[in-house]
Amino acid sequence: MWVEDWAPRAACRQDTPDALFVRGAEQNKAKQVCSSCPVRTECLAEALDNQIEWGVWGGMTERERRALIRRKPAASWRSVLENARVQHNENNVTV
Structure with missing residues (x-):
């Protein structure tokens, strides 16, 4: 299920914004916050589509996002990521 109002659920909501706008090795620390975020996909789609x-x-860092956008410049990233999530969930259903 896609979360429209995702920001209040973000793992980083308690952090200062400066913690996510860093350079170099500090980006790896910022990315760790995202690793367990329940709305990571929605956040990524927001950044890619905008x-x-x-x-x-x-x-993802700005460099990583730019690489994706170059590969599919006209993509609706929300659609791409939402469909990927659905397919992933369907493939991981246990009977």
Whole structure:
């Protein structure tokens, strides 16, 4: 299920914004916050669809996001990620 109002559920909601807008090795620390975030996919889609240039969003740095956008410049990332989530969930259903 896609969460429309995802920001209040984000793992980083308690952090200062500056913690996610860092450079170099500090980005790895910021990405760790995202690793257990329940709305990581929604956050990433937001950043990709709006081509947000700075900070760590959805566990990806600006460089990583730019690489994705270059590969699929006209993509609706929300659709791409939402469909991937559905397929992942369908493949991992236990009987």
